[in-house]
Amino acid sequence: MESFLGVEDYAKYPFLPESISYALRRNPNLSVDKIDSIEIMGFEPKVVLDVTRKRLITGIKSGVSPKLDDVHHEISLVSFIISMIAVRFIDDQVVYSRFAIAEARRSEGYLLEEIEKNPRGKDVAKVIFEKVSNVKLNQLDQGFLIPLSDFIKFSVKGETSWKLVNRWVYMGNVYVKHNELAHMFREISMKSIIERINKMPKPAVKGSLLELIKEIEEAKPRPRTIAYTGKMPPCIEFQMNQLKQGVNIPHSARFLLATYLINIGWNPEDIVELFRTAPDFNEKITKYQVMQISGAKGSGTKYMVPSCEKLLTLNLCKRDETCDNIKNPLQYGRFKKRT
Amino acid sequence: MEQLQTVKKFFRWYYFNNSEKIKAPESTESREFGYRDFNGNMVRHLSFKSEGEYRAFLVKTVPKSVYYSVAFYIDPTAPMESKGWIKADLVFDIDIKDVSEKIKENSFWICKKCHSFGRLPAPKVCPNCGSEVEEVEWVCDECLNEVKGAALDLLNILTEDFGLSKKEISIYFSGNNGYHFYVYNEEMRKMGQQERMEIVDYITMKGFDSSVYSKNIPENGFMINRKRVPVDPNVTVDIKRVFRAPDSLHDESGLAKKEVDSLESFDPLDKAVVLPEEPVEVLMYYMPSIRFKGETFGPYKQEKVKVPAYVAVYAVLKGLAEFTENRSG
Numbered sequence: 155m156e157s158f159l160g161v162e163d164y165a166k167y168p169f170l171p172e173s174i175s176y177a178l179r180r181n182p183n184l185s186v187d188k189i190d191s192i193e194i195m196g197f198e199p200k201v202v203l204d205v206t207r208k209r210l211i212t213g214i215k216s217g218v219s220p221k222l223d224d225v226h227h228e229i230s231l232v233s234f235i236i237s238m239i240a241v242r243f244i245d246d247q248v249v250y251s252r253f254a255i256a257e258a259r260r261s262e263g264y265l266l267e268e269i270e271k272n273p274r275g276k277d278v279a280k281v282i283f284e285k286v287s288n289v290k291l292n293q294l295d296q297g298f299l300i301p302l303s304d305f306i307k308f309s310v311k312g313e314t315s316w317k318l319v320n321r322w323v324y325m326g327n328v329y330v331k332h333n334e335l336a337h338m339f340r341e342i343s344m345k346s347i348i349e350r351i352n353k354m355p356k357p358a359v360k361g362s363l364l365e366l367i368k369e370i371e372e373a374k375p376r377p378r379t380i381a382y383t384g385k386m387p388p389c390i391e392f393q394m395n396q397l398k399q400g401v402n403i404p405h406s407a408r409f410l411l412a413t414y415l416i417n418i419g420w421n422p423e424d425i426v427e428l429f430r431t432a433p434d435f436n437e438k439i440t441k442y443q444v445m446q447i448s449g450a451k452g453s454g455t456k457y458m459v460p461s462c463e464k465l466l467t468l469n470l471c472k473r474d475e476t477c478d479n480i481k482n483p484l485q486y487g488r489f490k491k492r493t
Numbered sequence: 494m495e496q497l498q499t500v501k502k503f504f505r506w507y508y509f510n511n512s513e514k515i516k517a518p519e520s521t522e523s524r525e526f527g528y529r530d531f532n533g534n535m536v537r538h539l540s541f542k543s544e545g546e547y548r549a550f551l552v553k554t555v556p557k558s559v560y561y562s563v564a565f566y567i568d569p570t571a572p573m574e575s576k577g578w579i580k581a582d583l584v585f586d587i588d589i590k591d592v593s594e595k596i597k598e599n600s601f602w603i604c605k606k607c608h609s610f611g612r613l614p615a616p617k618v619c620p621n622c623g624s625e626v627e628e629v630e631w632v633c634d635e636c637l638n639e640v641k642g643a644a645l646d647l648l649n650i651l652t653e654d655f656g657l658s659k660k661e662i663s664i665y666f667s668g669n670n671g672y673h674f675y676v677y678n679e680e681m682r683k684m685g686q687q688e689r690m691e692i693v694d695y696i697t698m699k700g701f702d703s704s705v706y707s708k709n710i711p712e713n714g715f716m717i718n719r720k721r722v723p724v725d726p727n728v729t730v731d732i733k734r735v736f737r738a739p740d741s742l743h744d745e746s747g748l749a750k751k752e753v754d755s756l757e758s759f760d761p762l763d764k765a766v767v768l769p770e771e772p773v774e775v776l777m778y779y780m781p782s783i784r785f786k787g788e789t790f791g792p793y794k795q796e797k798v799k800v801p802a803y804v805a806v807y808a809v810l811k812g813l814a815e816f817t818e819n820r821s822g
């Protein structure tokens with residue numbers, strides 16, 4: 155299968171193991187201390203660094219890495235590797251996730267284009283997906299069949315439409331639509347990028363890469379810390395911690411957080427701040443959604459906090475003994491005996 | 494207590510005469526074993542190196558009930574937290590009371606002291622003498638067929654929806670009123686609790702939303718006949734559970750947990766009857782009629798009868814009779 159993909163594909167999906175080994179094979183002296191002197195395809199080191207800067211800054215700020223279609227594939231590919239080195243140097247899980255999702259989104263875009271393009275595109279998409287996930291797919295007209303256990307592993311947790319009970323399951327395979335496959339691809343890619351960065355030793359960076367790193371640190375999301383008192387129910391605490399660690403929490407969890415916090419009296423701006431560390435944070439959309447949930451926009455009705463029972467079916471309940479017999483997270487702590 | 498000692502005598506007979514046929518689980522040495530003795534004590538965290546060692550234990554100890562873990566551990570005898578979980582068989586438990594309406598009609602209560610009885614719902618205390626009463630689930634052909642129907646539905650889901658081959662599935666009559674399924678598929682054995690919950694929800698159709706489901710069907714895809722099977726979610730999700738051992742005797746019936754070769758033709762009240770034919774005299778307080786090995790016994794009411802040992806043990810373990818002579822030893 156190795157020959158099936160070319161350098162153009164490697165540039166589109168630079169985190170595939172074979173993309174990385176291709177880049178290292180082509181640039182055997184690609185190392186941290188030589189970045190200031192690296193020449194690729196006759197281009198000066200500055201060109202490579204500029205591309206890397208664009209990739210990183212745009213990616214971290216906007217949440218999607220730029221496609222770089224106007225850049226030579228070899229350079230695009232190398233800029234990904236230098237980006238990983240820079241991100242590893244920053245040594246911050248929020249930046250890791252932010253970078254990883256920006257890259258995963260970029261490649262997801264290519265994957266969807268691939269699928270829509272032509273019949274061969276679907277084969278390419280299938281091969282790419284299989285390479286990043288180690289899962290074997292079967293192709294149908296409008297989607298793919300994915301093995302049951304892999305579907306369960308990679309499905310989006312906490313979403314009704316992704317629950318196995320609501321899926322078409324036949325002979326050990328689950329039917330997924332193209333956009334759903336792309337969604338799984340994004341999640342799997344993101345995890346594999348983060349894993350790869352975590353495995354890298356911390357590099358000793360100097361020269362112009364160091365300057366670039368300073369710029370990234372400025373671009374990274376900086377949430378105001380919000381002081382709050384009072385103990386939150388386990389389901390809320392859990393999601394807040396996930397957010398802090400830069401985990402991409404599901405929409406149902408965001409909905410839970412927003413409705414809960416609004417109902418206990420947080421103001422919408424503080425809630426938007428809280429979501430700032432989400433790897434796919436988009437200020438405008440988040441603001442709009444939070445305002446809508448608070449009743450300040452749209453229908454004008456405040457949304458209810460989902461019941462504990464509903465949260466249980468969505469796998470969001472983290473009940474422990476402090477939950478007593480409550481029916482809704484809002485009742486948390488209310489029935490507790492004072493000692 | 495004496496009554497139970499007599500039961501133990503028959504259990505000993507079974508384990509002594511059948512130990513060669515009792516199978517130990519795959520990777521015996523990686524499983525945790527546990528048992529309950531005839532004094533009611535539960536012992537866990539045991540392990541056996543081989544099938545031979547396990548069989549010798551059964552003959553020597555004569556447990557009232559015996560279990561082993563669905564899980565494979567690095568060190569099965571260690572405390573729970575440090576056993577080192579490797580993987581676990583995926584198991585399902587179908588219980589008659591979750592499946593059959595009919596069983597409720599047949600079931601009854603009986604007073605532990607004066608042996609008055611009546612239909613359900615049971616009174617809090619015996620209306621005759623004020624003592625504690627016990628509910629007894631009583632099976633008939635109809636409700637056994639209902640539970641078998643549910644087992645067939647589950648088998649269909651496993652083979653058609655999940656695509657498992659029949660070789661990867663074992664089905665057992667539970668020894669009392671239900672069926673146990675084991676799935677030996679390596680991908681599934683690796684699943685954790687959350688993943689098993691997804692499987693259970695699929696089977697029990699918890700959280701099913703037909704409008705969401707209909708959007709997830711492929712174009713030109715045929716309709717899949719979705720049937721709900723009420724398996725016990727706790728059993729499937731508990732990846733550290735000890736589960737009743739195949740071929741062992743059930744402590745509430747004296748029947749064996751027997752492997753089912755073909756569900757359609759399986760008759761539990763024939764195939765799972767393994768205690769001796771030898772006639773034994775019991776005082777029946779009350780026993781509705783029941784069919785074992787094609788022969789009907791009862792109904793009996795306050796009478797001494799001579800019945801095969803397997804009927805006697807069944808009635809005694811259900812709290813419906815007592816042995817008239819002390820036969821322990």
Ligand code: SF4
Nearest residue numbers: 389462471472473477
């Ligand atoms: S019981 Fe309710 S409050 Fe407690 S964790 Fe579960 S959902 Fe949250």
Ligand SMILES: [Zn+2]
Nearest residue numbers: 604607619622
């Ligand atoms: Zn009584």
